[in-house]
Amino acid sequence: MTSPLLPPSTPSSTSTSSFSSISTPSTTSFRFATPSSTSSSHSAQVTTEDRINSLKEEVERLRAQLGDKDPHKIVQKHIELLHTYNEIKDGTQALIGKYALMTNSTIKDVHEELELPLTD
Structure with a gap:
Protein backbone atom coordinates (compact mmCIF):
# COMPACT_ATOMS: atom_id res chain seq x y z
CA MET A 1 0.00 0.00 0.00
CA THR A 2 1.36 3.45 -0.89
CA SER A 3 1.28 6.46 1.39
CA PRO A 4 -0.95 9.35 0.27
CA LEU A 5 1.97 11.73 0.89
CA LEU A 6 4.47 9.83 -1.23
CA PRO A 7 4.14 9.42 -5.01
CA PRO A 8 4.39 5.93 -6.45
CA SER A 9 7.94 4.88 -7.21
CA THR A 10 7.15 4.25 -10.87
CA PRO A 11 4.78 6.21 -13.05
CA SER A 12 1.52 4.50 -13.81
CA SER A 13 1.08 3.79 -17.49
CA THR A 14 -2.65 3.15 -17.12
CA SER A 15 -3.38 6.50 -15.54
CA THR A 16 -6.30 8.42 -17.04
CA SER A 17 -5.48 11.60 -15.14
CA SER A 18 -5.21 14.89 -16.98
CA PHE A 19 -1.63 15.02 -15.70
CA SER A 20 -0.60 11.84 -17.52
CA SER A 21 1.66 13.83 -19.84
CA ILE A 22 3.78 14.91 -16.87
CA SER A 23 6.48 12.38 -16.26
CA THR A 24 8.21 12.01 -12.95
CA PRO A 25 11.49 10.19 -12.54
CA SER A 26 11.26 6.94 -10.68
CA THR A 27 13.78 8.23 -8.14
CA THR A 28 11.50 11.10 -7.09
CA SER A 29 10.37 10.75 -3.52
CA PHE A 30 9.22 13.18 -0.91
CA ARG A 31 11.00 12.98 2.41
CA PHE A 32 10.06 15.16 5.31
CA ALA A 33 12.78 16.34 7.66
CA THR A 34 12.39 15.26 11.23
CA PRO A 35 12.84 17.73 14.09
CA SER A 36 15.83 15.73 15.28
CA LYS A 69 22.85 61.11 27.79
CA ASP A 70 20.84 59.57 30.60
CA PRO A 71 17.73 57.88 29.14
CA HIS A 72 15.70 58.80 32.24
CA LYS A 73 16.54 62.48 31.79
CA ILE A 74 15.57 62.33 28.10
CA VAL A 75 12.18 60.82 28.98
CA GLN A 76 11.64 63.41 31.72
CA LYS A 77 12.43 66.24 29.27
CA HIS A 78 9.92 64.85 26.76
CA ILE A 79 7.27 64.63 29.48
CA GLU A 80 7.92 68.25 30.48
CA LEU A 81 7.63 69.37 26.86
CA LEU A 82 4.35 67.48 26.46
CA HIS A 83 2.97 69.16 29.59
CA THR A 84 3.97 72.57 28.25
CA TYR A 85 2.37 71.82 24.88
CA ASN A 86 -0.86 70.66 26.51
CA GLU A 87 -1.04 73.76 28.73
CA ILE A 88 -0.59 76.04 25.71
CA LYS A 89 -3.16 74.09 23.71
CA ASP A 90 -5.69 74.21 26.57
CA GLY A 91 -5.23 77.98 26.91
CA THR A 92 -5.62 78.44 23.16
CA GLN A 93 -8.81 76.39 23.10
CA ALA A 94 -10.22 78.47 25.97
CA LEU A 95 -9.50 81.68 24.03
CA ILE A 96 -11.08 80.23 20.88
CA GLY A 97 -14.17 79.33 22.93
CA LYS A 98 -14.44 82.87 24.35
CA TYR A 99 -13.96 84.38 20.89
CA ALA A 100 -16.71 82.10 19.55
CA LEU A 101 -19.06 83.35 22.31
CA MET A 102 -18.22 86.98 21.60
CA THR A 103 -18.89 86.61 17.87
CA ASN A 104 -21.95 84.36 18.27
CA SER A 105 -20.31 81.61 16.24
CA THR A 106 -19.34 78.04 16.94
CA ILE A 107 -15.90 76.78 17.81
CA LYS A 108 -15.94 74.88 14.52
CA ASP A 109 -16.58 78.14 12.64
CA VAL A 110 -13.66 79.81 14.45
CA HIS A 111 -11.38 76.89 13.60
CA GLU A 112 -12.38 77.18 9.94
CA GLU A 113 -11.97 80.97 10.00
CA LEU A 114 -8.45 80.65 11.43
CA GLU A 115 -7.67 77.64 9.19
CA LEU A 116 -7.01 75.42 12.21
CA PRO A 117 -7.48 71.65 12.16
CA LEU A 118 -10.65 70.39 13.80
CA THR A 119 -8.90 67.31 15.22
CA ASP A 120 -5.62 66.81 17.02
Whole structure:
Protein backbone atom coordinates (compact mmCIF):
# COMPACT_ATOMS: atom_id res chain seq x y z
CA MET A 1 0.00 0.00 0.00
CA THR A 2 1.36 3.45 -0.89
CA SER A 3 1.28 6.46 1.39
CA PRO A 4 -0.95 9.35 0.27
CA LEU A 5 1.97 11.73 0.89
CA LEU A 6 4.47 9.83 -1.23
CA PRO A 7 4.14 9.42 -5.01
CA PRO A 8 4.39 5.93 -6.45
CA SER A 9 7.94 4.88 -7.21
CA THR A 10 7.15 4.25 -10.87
CA PRO A 11 4.78 6.21 -13.05
CA SER A 12 1.52 4.50 -13.81
CA SER A 13 1.08 3.79 -17.49
CA THR A 14 -2.65 3.15 -17.12
CA SER A 15 -3.38 6.50 -15.54
CA THR A 16 -6.30 8.42 -17.04
CA SER A 17 -5.48 11.60 -15.14
CA SER A 18 -5.21 14.89 -16.98
CA PHE A 19 -1.63 15.02 -15.70
CA SER A 20 -0.60 11.84 -17.52
CA SER A 21 1.66 13.83 -19.84
CA ILE A 22 3.78 14.91 -16.87
CA SER A 23 6.48 12.38 -16.26
CA THR A 24 8.21 12.01 -12.95
CA PRO A 25 11.49 10.19 -12.54
CA SER A 26 11.26 6.94 -10.68
CA THR A 27 13.78 8.23 -8.14
CA THR A 28 11.50 11.10 -7.09
CA SER A 29 10.37 10.75 -3.52
CA PHE A 30 9.22 13.18 -0.91
CA ARG A 31 11.00 12.98 2.41
CA PHE A 32 10.06 15.16 5.31
CA ALA A 33 12.78 16.34 7.66
CA THR A 34 12.39 15.26 11.23
CA PRO A 35 12.84 17.73 14.09
CA SER A 36 15.83 15.73 15.28
CA SER A 37 17.62 16.22 11.98
CA THR A 38 21.10 17.54 12.72
CA SER A 39 21.43 19.61 9.56
CA SER A 40 18.20 21.53 10.12
CA SER A 41 18.95 22.14 13.80
CA HIS A 42 22.42 23.36 12.87
CA SER A 43 21.04 25.81 10.30
CA ALA A 44 18.41 26.97 12.80
CA GLN A 45 21.14 27.51 15.37
CA VAL A 46 23.22 29.51 12.88
CA THR A 47 20.16 31.57 11.98
CA THR A 48 19.42 32.18 15.67
CA GLU A 49 23.03 33.16 16.32
CA ASP A 50 22.97 35.52 13.33
CA ARG A 51 19.78 37.10 14.64
CA ILE A 52 21.28 37.53 18.11
CA ASN A 53 24.42 39.10 16.66
CA SER A 54 22.44 41.51 14.48
CA LEU A 55 20.32 42.54 17.49
CA LYS A 56 23.46 43.11 19.57
CA GLU A 57 24.88 45.30 16.79
CA GLU A 58 21.64 47.28 16.66
CA VAL A 59 21.71 47.81 20.44
CA GLU A 60 25.29 49.09 20.21
CA ARG A 61 24.37 51.41 17.33
CA LEU A 62 21.44 52.83 19.30
CA ARG A 63 23.59 53.28 22.41
CA ALA A 64 26.18 55.14 20.35
CA GLN A 65 23.42 57.33 18.92
CA LEU A 66 22.17 58.08 22.43
CA GLY A 67 25.66 59.05 23.54
CA ASP A 68 26.37 59.84 27.17
CA LYS A 69 22.85 61.11 27.79
CA ASP A 70 20.84 59.57 30.60
CA PRO A 71 17.73 57.88 29.14
CA HIS A 72 15.70 58.80 32.24
CA LYS A 73 16.54 62.48 31.79
CA ILE A 74 15.57 62.33 28.10
CA VAL A 75 12.18 60.82 28.98
CA GLN A 76 11.64 63.41 31.72
CA LYS A 77 12.43 66.24 29.27
CA HIS A 78 9.92 64.85 26.76
CA ILE A 79 7.27 64.63 29.48
CA GLU A 80 7.92 68.25 30.48
CA LEU A 81 7.63 69.37 26.86
CA LEU A 82 4.35 67.48 26.46
CA HIS A 83 2.97 69.16 29.59
CA THR A 84 3.97 72.57 28.25
CA TYR A 85 2.37 71.82 24.88
CA ASN A 86 -0.86 70.66 26.51
CA GLU A 87 -1.04 73.76 28.73
CA ILE A 88 -0.59 76.04 25.71
CA LYS A 89 -3.16 74.09 23.71
CA ASP A 90 -5.69 74.21 26.57
CA GLY A 91 -5.23 77.98 26.91
CA THR A 92 -5.62 78.44 23.16
CA GLN A 93 -8.81 76.39 23.10
CA ALA A 94 -10.22 78.47 25.97
CA LEU A 95 -9.50 81.68 24.03
CA ILE A 96 -11.08 80.23 20.88
CA GLY A 97 -14.17 79.33 22.93
CA LYS A 98 -14.44 82.87 24.35
CA TYR A 99 -13.96 84.38 20.89
CA ALA A 100 -16.71 82.10 19.55
CA LEU A 101 -19.06 83.35 22.31
CA MET A 102 -18.22 86.98 21.60
CA THR A 103 -18.89 86.61 17.87
CA ASN A 104 -21.95 84.36 18.27
CA SER A 105 -20.31 81.61 16.24
CA THR A 106 -19.34 78.04 16.94
CA ILE A 107 -15.90 76.78 17.81
CA LYS A 108 -15.94 74.88 14.52
CA ASP A 109 -16.58 78.14 12.64
CA VAL A 110 -13.66 79.81 14.45
CA HIS A 111 -11.38 76.89 13.60
CA GLU A 112 -12.38 77.18 9.94
CA GLU A 113 -11.97 80.97 10.00
CA LEU A 114 -8.45 80.65 11.43
CA GLU A 115 -7.67 77.64 9.19
CA LEU A 116 -7.01 75.42 12.21
CA PRO A 117 -7.48 71.65 12.16
CA LEU A 118 -10.65 70.39 13.80
CA THR A 119 -8.90 67.31 15.22
CA ASP A 120 -5.62 66.81 17.02
